[in-house]
Amino acid sequence: MENICKFKKRMVYPEQLNLDQIGNKSAQNAASWCSEPLEQASNNINVPEIVKISPVKEKNEEIYSNGGIPQTTANAQFIQDRIRHLVDAFSTRAQAARERIETPATPSSISSRETVEHQQHSIPMKHKLSISFSDRYIEEKDTKFLSSKKGLIRYFDRKIIDPNGRFYVTWMSIAAMAVFYNAWVIPLRSTFPYQTKLNRPIWMTFDYLADLIYLIDMTCVQPRVKYLHEGFWVIDIKLLRSNYMKSRRFKLDVLSLIPLDFLYIIWGPECVILRIPRFFKCHTFWEFFSLIDKLLSNPYVIRISRTLMYMMYLIHLNACAYYSFSTWEGIGSNHFVFNGKGNAYIKCFYFATKTATSIGKNPKPTQEIEYMFMTFSWLMGVFVFALLIGQIRDIISTATRSKTEYRKLVNETLEYMRRLNLPQDVQRRVQLWFNYTWETQRTLDENTIMDCLPHKMKTDIAINVHIQTLSKVKLFADCDEALLRELVLQLKSVIYLPNDIICKKGDVGKEMYIIQSGKVQVIGPTGDVLATLSEGSVFGEISLLGISGMSRRTADVRSQGYSNLFVLSKADLNEALIHYPEAQDLLNKKAKSLMKKNAALEKKHKAMIVINNPSPQEKNNKFLDTVLQVLPPGSATNRLLRYGSRGKPTRNPENDIFKYRNSLPIIKGNYGNSIENYFEGNVTVHRSMT
Numbered sequence: 137m138e139n140i141c142k143f144k145k146r147m148v149y150p151e152q153l154n155l156d157q158i159g160n161k162s163a164q165n166a167a168s169w170c171s172e173p174l175e176q177a178s179n180n181i182n183v184p185e186i187v188k189i190s191p192v193k194e195k196n197e198e199i200y201s202n203g204g205i206p207q208t209t210a211n212a213q214f215i216q217d218r219i220r221h222l223v224d225a226f227s228t229r230a231q232a233a234r235e236r237i238e239t240p241a242t243p244s245s246i247s248s249r250e251t252v253e254h255q256q257h258s259i260p261m262k263h264k265l266s267i268s269f270s271d272r273y274i275e276e277k278d279t280k281f282l283s284s285k286k287g288l289i290r291y292f293d294r295k296i297i298d299p300n301g302r303f304y305v306t307w308m309s310i311a312a313m314a315v316f317y318n319a320w321v322i323p324l325r326s327t328f329p330y331q332t333k334l335n336r337p338i339w340m341t342f343d344y345l346a347d348l349i350y351l352i353d354m355t356c357v358q359p360r361v362k363y364l365h366e367g368f369w370v371i372d373i374k375l376l377r378s379n380y381m382k383s384r385r386f387k388l389d390v391l392s393l394i395p396l397d398f399l400y401i402i403w404g405p406e407c408v409i410l411r412i413p414r415f416f417k418c419h420t421f422w423e424f425f426s427l428i429d430k431l432l433s434n435p436y437v438i439r440i441s442r443t444l445m446y447m448m449y450l451i452h453l454n455a456c457a458y459y460s461f462s463t464w465e466g467i468g469s470n471h472f473v474f475n476g477k478g479n480a481y482i483k484c485f486y487f488a489t490k491t492a493t494s495i496g497k498n499p500k501p502t503q504e505i506e507y508m509f510m511t512f513s514w515l516m517g518v519f520v521f522a523l524l525i526g527q528i529r530d531i532i533s534t535a536t537r538s539k540t541e542y543r544k545l546v547n548e549t550l551e552y553m554r555r556l557n558l559p560q561d562v563q564r565r566v567q568l569w570f571n572y573t574w575e576t577q578r579t580l581d582e583n584t585i586m587d588c589l590p591h592k593m594k595t596d597i598a599i600n601v602h603i604q605t606l607s608k609v610k611l612f613a614d615c616d617e618a619l620l621r622e623l624v625l626q627l628k629s630v631i632y633l634p635n636d637i638i639c640k641k642g643d644v645g646k647e648m649y650i651i652q653s654g655k656v657q658v659i660g661p662t663g664d665v666l667a668t669l670s671e672g673s674v675f676g677e678i679s680l681l682g683i684s685g686m687s688r689r690t691a692d693v694r695s696q697g698y699s700n701l702f703v704l705s706k707a708d709l710n711e712a713l714i715h716y717p718e719a720q721d722l723l724n725k726k727a728k729s730l731m732k733k734n735a736a737l738e739k740k741h742k743a744m745i746v747i748n749n750p751s752p753q754e755k756n757n758k759f760l761d762t763v764l765q766v767l768p769p770g771s772a773t774n775r776l777l778r779y780g781s782r783g784k785p786t787r788n789p790e791n792d793i794f795k796y797r798n799s800l801p802i803i804k805g806n807y808g809n810s811i812e813n814y815f816e817g818n819v820t821v822h823r824s825m826t
């Protein structure tokens with residue numbers, strides 16, 4: 137029995153363990169006070185049941201042998217249960233401590249939701265800081281706590297609110313509505329006789345509902361909104377609470393809930409002006425608008441609505457002032473005041489709108505005080521109008537700024553080309569380029585948009601935007617992801633029009649290309665299409681790789697229709713390839729195989745010429761030219777000399793048309809404008825000709 141007591145004393149219940157101790161020492165150290173098998177168990181979560189029970193057996197044997205009196209099964213059961221409980225708790229905590237030790241303190245780009253939650257539940261740190269660089273909405277979801285009533289309370293007690301999250305935005309819209317209700321209704325009911333004995337309960341219900349929203353906001357929502365401190369999200373509830381309580385917002389919230397309504401007992405419930413402290417919460421209304429302004433991708437509608445709302449509110453206040461002025465002077469007592477006919481609010485609002493907008497035709501003031509009232513109303517109207525027009529102009533100009541800039545640039549460029557008297561075709565193509573670029577990108581220079589962003593963010597955006605194309609690029613599919621991240625920011629987007637020559641054979645290569653959309657054709661030396669490349673294909677890389685004998689463009693590349701390409705400069709490519717030799721190998725292999733293919737094609741083509749169409753000798757051409765010039769264009773000899781024994785052009789594109797055609801003079805004849813046109817791809821030169 138003594139032994140059992142000793143053993144019980146040595147057992148420290150897991151609930152009493154301070155996890156900081158475990159965290160500061162290692163997981164093993166935390167369990168080291170325990171017996172040997174327990175130590176093993178704490179480090180190993182999947183401990184077999186037999187191992188966990190073994191110390192009990194040993195202890196029980198010891199008890200039997202020492203005392204000689206058999207112990208009750210209840211004691212044995214108790215020890216077994218406690219040990220199992222202890223082992224389980226140790227396993228979990230040792231694992232937690234190990235994770236904590238292993239987790240680096242450096243910020244991670246991954247939102248470590250679980251780590252944060254775990255720290256929050258079990259580690260009593262003074263400053264619980266969570267790191268979250270993603271803008272994703274993080275909402276606390278912990279279903280296991282929701283199973284019981286106590287758990288539910290604990291769950292809400294721990295709930296942290298993301299200031300950019302959906303929950304907060306929804307709540308703020310409700311709170312803003314409550315503020316708006318008070319702001320509109322308090323002046324209305326204080327001046328107009330709209331609160332009667334009959335409808336008082338309805339008004340009161342709404343009033344206290346709004347008050348309840350104020351109260352919930354102050355006690356349950358605002359103290360849980362996480363905030364950034366030195367770049368980290370603070371999620372410790374105590375810190376959040378104290379931060380809110382030190383803020384100006386809290387003071388205003390407390391002021392807004394001053395229960396002056398108790399004075400209804402003295403002045404009666406008609407004295408709605410006693411609710412005036414509720415105006416102190418108008419900061420919630422502004423905060424709500426700036427929140428949605430930040431979150432919406434197109435906030436112009438919200439901005440215009442807010443401005444209109446301000447204007448309406450000022451007119452509403454003016455209407456209330458006019459009515460109370462009228463009651464003070466006596467309704468219908470002169471021409472200036474409200475005459476008491478019709479709906480009071482509508483009539484007064486109409487008067488206030490006319491004054492505020494300076495439309496005129498207002499009733500003429502009869503007394504000095506009325507003149508003062510009118511002067512004040514007009515001044516307010518001028519202010520409202522200036523505010524409204526200025527804001528709407530700002531909103532519209534911001535919304536259409538990029539389009540205006542685009543139009544200005546197009547006009548300037550076209551004007552410049554007209555001044556230089558450039559050919560119509562060039563002007564047309566430039567205009568086409570502007571139109572197409574604007575239609576597809578909505579900006580003329582994508583890169584400048586992101587200039588202000590930090591490098592990592594730019595890379596993330598660029599990868600996200602171009603991921604579809606880049607995932608199709610075989611070169612990148614086989615390469616290191618880091619290479620992709622390095623290259624993606626160096627890519628410049630360029631648009632080519634139909635039939636634009638992108639690379640010219642023999643030119644020095646300075647850039648390589650990736651097709652974002654559209655198609656390009658690789659043209660062989662004979663003008664035939666060697667390959668048609670589409671989205672995700674890479675070309676123009678051979679001349680950049682520094683392979684001996686291939687430092688110039690090996691083929692013409694032409695845009696078939698409109699094509700959007702990414703351009704990567706030689707310097708950027710080479711810089712990246714230094715660190716990624718496997719990518720270099722891949723490109724070299726591809727270049728060599730392409731060159732082999734091209735060489736084979738060229739060889740085959742030369743053989744065809746030798747067999748079928750040997751090229752005329754240069755020296756013969758001069759003589760032939762002279763003879764052709766002398767001969768009448770339609771004569772049989774002329775035809776024989778031009779087209780060989782067939783006497784007419786054939787449709788064989790395999791022939792070497794260029795050499796021969798280039799040596800011919802332009803002859804106007806039966807074949808349209810020039811013989812040049814006729815020869816386009818149709819020349820057959822027969823052996824008999826030479």
Ligand SMILES: Nc1ncnc2c1ncn2[C@@H]1O[C@@H]2COP(=O)(O)O[C@H]2[C@H]1O
Pocket residue numbers: 639645658666667674675676677678679680688689690691692693730733734
């Ligand atoms: N037969 C071919 N098939 C596909 N692409 C080619 C072929 N020949 C050349 N090219 C590409 O056309 C590009 C022309 O410029 P480069 O020589 O720099 O790199 C070349 C290759 O990327």
